Amino acid sequence: xxPLTNRRxxxxxDVKGKTTEGDFRRADTRVDDAQLKxxxxxxxxxxxxxxxxxxxxxxxxxxxxxxxxxxxxxAISLSxxxxxxxxxxxxxxxxxxxxxxxxxxxxxxxxVKKADAIADPKERLTRQSERLAKVVLPPGVPMELGISxxxxxxxxxxxxxxKVGRVKEGQTVLVSAAAGATGSVVGQLAKAYxxxxxxxxxxxxxxxxxxVETLGxxxxxxxxSQETKRKGLRRCIMERCPExxxxxxxxxxxxxxxxxxxxxxxxxxxxxxxAIGEYQKPSKEIAGIRNYFELVKKSARVEGxxxxxxxxxxxxxxxxxxxxxxxxxxxxxxxxxxxxxSLPKTFIRLFEGRNTGKLxxxx
Amino acid sequence: xxPLTNRRxxxxxDVKGKTTEGDFRRADTRVDDAQLKxxxxxxxxxxxxxxxxxxxxxxxxxxxxxxxxxxxxxAISLSxxxxxxxxxxxxxxxxxxxxxxxxxxxxxxxxVKKADAIADPKERLTRQSERLAKVVLPPGVPMELGISxxxxxxxxxxxxxxKVGRVKEGQTVLVSAAAGATGSVVGQLAKAYxxxxxxxxxxxxxxxxxxVETLGxxxxxxxxSQETKRKGLRRCIMERCPExxxxxxxxxxxxxxxxxxxxxxxxxxxxxxxAIGEYQKPSKEIAGIRNYFELVKKSARVEGxxxxxxxxxxxxxxxxxxxxxxxxxxxxxxxxxxxxxSLPKTFIRLFEGRNTGKLxxxx
Numbered sequence: 001x002x003p004l005t006n007r008r009x010x011x012x013x014d015v016k017g018k019t020t021e022g023d024f025r026r027a028d029t030r031v032d033d034a035q036l037k038x039x040x041x042x043x044x045x046x047x048x049x050x051x052x053x054x055x056x057x058x059x060x061x062x063x064x065x066x067x068x069x070x071x072x073x074x075a076i077s078l079s080x081x082x083x084x085x086x087x088x089x090x091x092x093x094x095x096x097x098x099x100x101x102x103x104x105x106x107x108x109x110x111x112v113k114k115a116d117a118i119a120d121p122k123e124r125l126t127r128q129s130e131r132l133a134k135v136v137l138p139p140g141v142p143m144e145l146g147i148s149x150x151x152x153x154x155x156x157x158x159x160x161x162x163k164v165g166r167v168k169e170g171q172t173v174l175v176s177a178a179a180g181a182t183g184s185v186v187g188q189l190a191k192a193y194x195x196x197x198x199x200x201x202x203x204x205x206x207x208x209x210x211x212v213e214t215l216g217x218x219x220x221x222x223x224x225s226q227e228t229k230r231k232g233l234r235r236c237i238m239e240r241c242p243e244x245x246x247x248x249x250x251x252x253x254x255x256x257x258x259x260x261x262x263x264x265x266x267x268x269x270x271x272x273x274x275a276i277g278e279y280q281k282p283s284k285e286i287a288g289i290r291n292y293f294e295l296v297k298k299s300a301r302v303e304g305x306x307x308x309x310x311x312x313x314x315x316x317x318x319x320x321x322x323x324x325x326x327x328x329x330x331x332x333x334x335x336x337x338x339x340x341x342s343l344p345k346t347f348i349r350l351f352e353g354r355n356t357g358k359l360x361x362x363x
Numbered sequence: 364x365x366p367l368t369n370r371r372x373x374x375x376x377d378v379k380g381k382t383t384e385g386d387f388r389r390a391d392t393r394v395d396d397a398q399l400k401x402x403x404x405x406x407x408x409x410x411x412x413x414x415x416x417x418x419x420x421x422x423x424x425x426x427x428x429x430x431x432x433x434x435x436x437x438a439i440s441l442s443x444x445x446x447x448x449x450x451x452x453x454x455x456x457x458x459x460x461x462x463x464x465x466x467x468x469x470x471x472x473x474x475v476k477k478a479d480a481i482a483d484p485k486e487r488l489t490r491q492s493e494r495l496a497k498v499v500l501p502p503g504v505p506m507e508l509g510i511s512x513x514x515x516x517x518x519x520x521x522x523x524x525x526k527v528g529r530v531k532e533g534q535t536v537l538v539s540a541a542a543g544a545t546g547s548v549v550g551q552l553a554k555a556y557x558x559x560x561x562x563x564x565x566x567x568x569x570x571x572x573x574x575v576e577t578l579g580x581x582x583x584x585x586x587x588s589q590e591t592k593r594k595g596l597r598r599c600i601m602e603r604c605p606e607x608x609x610x611x612x613x614x615x616x617x618x619x620x621x622x623x624x625x626x627x628x629x630x631x632x633x634x635x636x637x638a639i640g641e642y643q644k645p646s647k648e649i650a651g652i653r654n655y656f657e658l659v660k661k662s663a664r665v666e667g668x669x670x671x672x673x674x675x676x677x678x679x680x681x682x683x684x685x686x687x688x689x690x691x692x693x694x695x696x697x698x699x700x701x702x703x704x705s706l707p708k709t710f711i712r713l714f715e716g717r718n719t720g721k722l723x724x725x726x
Contacts, residue, residue: 121629274659275655275659287620288653291653292616292635293424299665299673301665301667303662303665304655304656304658306659363439
């Protein structure tokens with residue numbers, strides 16, 4: 001292979017508040033498989049994943065090391081091994097990794113394995129996330145499912161709903177950001193596991209229609225609607241869940257979280273997955289959760305989770321997601337943008353809530 | 364028995380903010396055991412319990428029905444049956460009930476049993492709490508333990524720490540309002556169950572000394588001290604729990620809760636028992652919990668509880684509390700005020716944090 005251009009988007013400046021395209025700049029380099037040392041593999045990136053948590057990676061307060069100015073924007077990706085000097089990896093292998101916004105990368109799988117020994121917990125988790133995972137999809141399954149339903153998205157939905165939330169038959173389940181990658185799987189999983197009522201919160205009539213008509217949610221709440229503005233989110237939830245909510249899977253935080261807490265039943269649960277509504281706010285604008293005493297009154301819990309900490313459940317999760325996908329009980333929607341140039345724009349698209357299903361960019 | 368004066372303190376007005384003596388007024392009546400109907404018992408009150416939750420009972424936002432102006436101030440009490448027309452209750456029996464701030468009361472145990480059928484959940488819980496419970500103490504055990512360690516206080520500590528918190532050997536346990544009735548038992552229970560480090564938060568050097576020297580806490584934090592003001596509560600906790608907190612039993616809420624959340628370890632737990640620091644604040648002054656996203660980063664949970672919902676564990680709790688009390692591993696401190704006139708003053712004493720251990724008033 002001749003030396004190739006490696007297009008890269010790096011962080012141009014520290015990001016405050018809403019992300020803009022100007023927060024990133026191009027810093028292309030060249031890459032050559034002749035550079036490959038023993039133990040290394042070279043990957044060509046195929047699909048880049050967009051995840052709300054990436055916004056926290058741009059801050060000091062994340063669970064991983066902050067992305068520094070000048071570094072390639074970090075992102076989960078689906079890649080193909082194009083050259084390998086490591087016995088466990090062959091050219092042609094499909095892999096999931098933390099490849100970032102670039103065309104190619106060269107990594108040493110054995111070096112990454114040493115991440116477990118890193119003392120600093122943020123840095124350890126960051127480096128552990130760089131591990132390559134071989135993606136083997138059954139025949140006929142489109143490649144993008146390797147980075148959505150069978151990737152972090154599906155694992156997050158499964159671990160959150162089943163392991164953290166301990167969903168039970170007959171429950172009333174509420175999901176926020178329900179038309180998003182994770183939320184849409186959570187709602188369908190809840191139905192598959194026998195939830196009596198599954199209600200999704202999403203922005204706009206199209207998303208709400210999609211939840212009910214395509215994904216089989218029992219009801220949807222359009223948080224941008226006049227109805228919600230007039231009645232308030234709490235009342236909209238209670239009208240659709242008159243006996244209250246057993247399990248609230250929250251991806252939004254802030255006022256949505258407060259409304260969900262206020263609708264909990266006795267011994268109810270909030271699974272705290274993310275807070276996409278809050279990530280772009282300056283910290284002084286972040287309103288606290290004032291009604292936490294409801295948790296005492298309801299003997300209820302709020303439990304957060306980071307999916308990498310539940311690796312021991314991944315095998316079970318993939319088996320279950322595979323079974324339910326095959327039987328048609330779970331459908332993963334995708335919003336696939338195209339082109340390397342679109343990466344910053346697509347990132348902004350995520351926080352504007354314009355995607356339905358898993359947001360990806362095909363390089 | 365001749366007709367007797369029944370001294371009573373009733374609610375004089377709706378209480379906003381801090382409770383004052385003027386919020387209560389005397390409204391004595393007369394009581395006569397000749398009035399007793401079949402199925403009724405007459406109780407003479409001996410000890411009145413003061414519990415932070417009572418402040419919430421004066422509001423609409425409690426888990427029980429609000430105490431109305433003109434009604435006897437509701438309170439848990441230890442009483443003696445002085446006359447009975449019910450076959451299950453004999454004169455001389457010691458009982459625990461929701462007797463309120465009065466000398467005598469006449470109740471019908473069978474009527475109270477019907478409370479389970481009440482539809483409104485607040486009213487149901489209120490009426491269920493009026494049930495009589497026979498108190499049988501081993502010889503030599505002082506009567507007040509029937510309303511402290513072997514009453515709601517001890518049950519709350521046990522259920523919260525063991526059933527909700529699932530305390531484990533080797534853990535680092537943090538307790539707020541640690542010199543109070545419940546907190547002081549929680550810390551000792553945690554030590555008895557093998558916690559590596561137990562740290563209490565309390566107000567003033569005497570309470571802190573009491574925690575460490577009398578109750579065997581490993582360390583104490585005086586939240587009123589100059590050190591805490593200078594360093595902030597979070598840093599004071601981290602200095603005493605350098606590896607972070609596994610289990611935080613919180614009785615205070617607000618900033619104390621926030622500080623505790625920020626010190627949690629991975630998979631840490633906050634047991635939310637009460638929020639004594641917040642009960643007297645007007646709702647617009649209640650600051651929310653802003654750092655709830657820590658729960659995601661730490662895969663941690665906040666779980667609230669109301670002890671009446673855990674009645675199935677009371678037998679086990681009383682057995683364990685009895686065993687540990689007998690072996691000297693748990694010591695319940697009391698602050699016993701005296702005299703019917705002192706009831707409102709004693710209530711205020713609780714919210715000023717002037718008691719160490721269980722606050723009672725002997726009539």
